[in-house]
Amino acid sequence: MTTPEALAIHEARTRLHELTNIDVRTPGEFAGGHVPGALNIPLDRIAQALPDIRHAADRGDVLVVCASGARSGNACRILAENGVTTATLSGGTGAWAADGHELHRPQGAPRAAWGMERQVRLTAGAVVLLGILLGVLVHPAFQLVSAGIAAGLVFSALTNTCGMAALLAKLPHNRPRGVDLEESLAALRSR
Structure with missing residues (x-):
C-alpha cells in the first residue's frame, strides 16, 4: 500500500486557489470549521462520489483534508485504488488552524463541534x-x-x-442540516 503525497500547510495555502479541496470529515465536523473552499464529502461517501471526484481530478489537482490526516490518507488510498491521484493536507485542519490560518464555517454553524x-x-x-x-x-x-x-x-x-x-459519524449531531452531499458533487462536476 502506497502512502499518499502530503502537502505541507504553506504549500497548500499558496496553491489553494488551484486545488479541488475535499474535506472527508463528518458534516458536523465540517460545519465546525474547514479549510477555505473545501467541499464536504464524508469518508463513508467517497465511493458514491468517485465519478465526480475523478472528473475534478481530470481537470486539476485534488487535495483531501480531514482533522489530522488519518481519514484523508484512507480516502487518498481508496481513490488511488480507483485510479484517482490525490494529495492529503499534512496535519489536517488541526495543523492548518495551529499555523494561524482561518477555518471557514457555514452561516449559523456551531463554533465548537467536537472532532x-x-x-x-x-x-x-x-x-x-x-x-x-x-x-x-x-x-x-x-x-x-x-x-x-x-x-x-x-x-x-x-x-x-x-x-x-x-x-x-451516523449520529444526527454529526450530520446537521445545511451540509449537502449533492451540493458538493454538483460543485465537483462544474470544475
Missing part, C-alpha cells in the same frame, strides 16, 4: 468505565464489554480504521 477523535475517546472511555463498574457491582461478565472495546482499539490502531468512528 471525531474526541468523540471516539469519550465513547470508548465511557463504555470501558461502564464495563468495569458493572463488572464490579453487578457481575464479572460485564468486564467483557471493556475487553471488547480494548480489542477494537487495538484493531483500529493496527488497521488505521475505526468502526466506532464510522458508527458515531
